[in-house]
Amino acid sequence: MFELISLKQLIYEVQDMKFMNIITFAGALAFSSLVLAEGGGDKAFEKMMTANAKAMEQYAISQGKSAPVAKEYEYGMKVDVVKVISVVRPAKVCAVVPAAMTYEDSEGQLNTITYTVAGDCRKRGG
Numbered sequence: 001m002f003e004l005i006s007l008k009q010l011i012y013e014v015q016d017m018k019f020m021n022i023i024t025f026a027g028a029l030a031f032s033s034l035v036l037a038e039g040g041g042d043k044a045f046e047k048m049m050t051a052n053a054k055a056m057e058q059y060a061i062s063q064g065k066s067a068p069v070a071k072e073y074e075y076g077m078k079v080d081v082v083k084v085i086s087v088v089r090p091a092k093v094c095a096v097v098p099a100a101m102t103y104e105d106s107e108g109q110l111n112t113i114t115y116t117v118a119g120d121c122r123k124r125g126g
Helices: 007-035 040-061
Strands: 070-072 083-086 096-104 111-116
Touching: 040 083, 040 096, 040 111
Parallel strands: 070 111
Antiparallel strands: 083 096, 096 111
């Protein structure tokens, strides 16, 4: 029923478990520091916004229009969207995060608005 093991073998198994726990903890800590670094989400969003601004500048030139300037959405703001050109997607986290949309209005002008939305949370519906 029970297997007898030597004290030496037991010590090695405990040390192996401790080592694996330490490695697992260190890995989790490293991953969380990358994901949850102060301003990390904002830095990633800023990089995406910079890339989007460059792409929209190129698009505006190709369409013979002026490049859009990003404005922050305010509650009740009238948004005249005729055609969505680009969307900077929200982060894949369970939190409120920034997002942005570039669109063409009924006058043919390009506009970019930034706003906050619920992040793309992987655990939906329970």
